[in-house]
Amino acid sequence: MKQSDYLMQQYALIKAWENEEPGVVSKTFGKLLSPVGKLISVVVPEKVIESAINAANAAAQYLTDTADVLRDGNVESIEELRTKDLKLCDQMADSVHNWAVGIATAEGVAGGFVGLPGLAADIPFITTLALRTIHKIGVCYGYVADASNAEEEKAFVLGVLAAANASTLGEKASFILGLKQISLLIQRNAWKKLAEMGSASFLAKSIVSVRQAAKLIGVNLTKRKASQSIPFIGGAVGAALNASFINDIAWAARRSYQRRWLEENKVIEPETSVDE
Numbered sequence: 001m002k003q004s005d006y007l008m009q010q011y012a013l014i015k016a017w018e019n020e021e022p023g024v025v026s027k028t029f030g031k032l033l034s035p036v037g038k039l040i041s042v043v044v045p046e047k048v049i050e051s052a053i054n055a056a057n058a059a060a061q062y063l064t065d066t067a068d069v070l071r072d073g074n075v076e077s078i079e080e081l082r083t084k085d086l087k088l089c090d091q092m093a094d095s096v097h098n099w100a101v102g103i104a105t106a107e108g109v110a111g112g113f114v115g116l117p118g119l120a121a122d123i124p125f126i127t128t129l130a131l132r133t134i135h136k137i138g139v140c141y142g143y144v145a146d147a148s149n150a151e152e153e154k155a156f157v158l159g160v161l162a163a164a165n166a167s168t169l170g171e172k173a174s175f176i177l178g179l180k181q182i183s184l185l186i187q188r189n190a191w192k193k194l195a196e197m198g199s200a201s202f203l204a205k206s207i208v209s210v211r212q213a214a215k216l217i218g219v220n221l222t223k224r225k226a227s228q229s230i231p232f233i234g235g236a237v238g239a240a241l242n243a244s245f246i247n248d249i250a251w252a253a254r255r256s257y258q259r260r261w262l263e264e265n266k267v268i269e270p271e272t273s274v275d276e
Helices: 003-018 024-043 046-058 067-073 078-082 086-113 116-140 150-165 169-187 191-197 200-206 210-229 234-264
Strands: none
Touching: 003 086, 003 169, 003 234, 046 116, 046 210, 067 078, 067 086, 067 116, 086 116, 086 234, 116 150, 116 210, 116 234, 150 169, 150 210, 150 234, 169 234
16 A cells, blocks of 8 residues: 555544544443442542543653654654654554553453442543553654643643543534644644733633543543442453443544644644634
């Protein structure tokens, strides 16, 4: 396959993901086990998830190692991957994706086996793993958070997290629009300028707050994990639902960073503007 054909194939897959109805698994389990879900939300309140998000983002540079990506990408700096080869980036992201699903599965077995008490540790863990997965997939495409870009990259990561946890297609579309706006701001080096100018109204449309992300994750995970609260039976269910949750997170990250890569390399045009 020619490189140009591969790029267009991936763009078609990005569009397909953006138009895909979210939450099939969570909706199914939510309907069946909503009473148990209410109990879970008491055991693991949103504040716990919010703390996990803050902790994971604050420690992103430690949670997200880059040595293997530098080696496998055959580059001296992560930023070189932004213009190197999308297929190579995709292959590295696929390895991160599979690793994360494997870790989530193992944790789901351990946490689910003891029933409801295990969720108190499992949900913060899976939230942290989700953020680590987004950050590491971003590295595969050449995007890494550091002191110079921490705020904008954090906003992008939270946008990915929100899109992956949206409960309706309209909600998902809103978060994806925010991601496109953040990406364009970063490409045009306009993020800091808008912040300094006090353009809070525009930035507010693009940014997902930690509290908002925590609420979305709380609803999503509560629906998915209601059946995990049954002791002994919950181990197998917990493994499957943890895996499906991280799988959704990884695909959201891969498609979002792919779009950003394609836009920065002028393969596709941005579908939004900083004037909106």
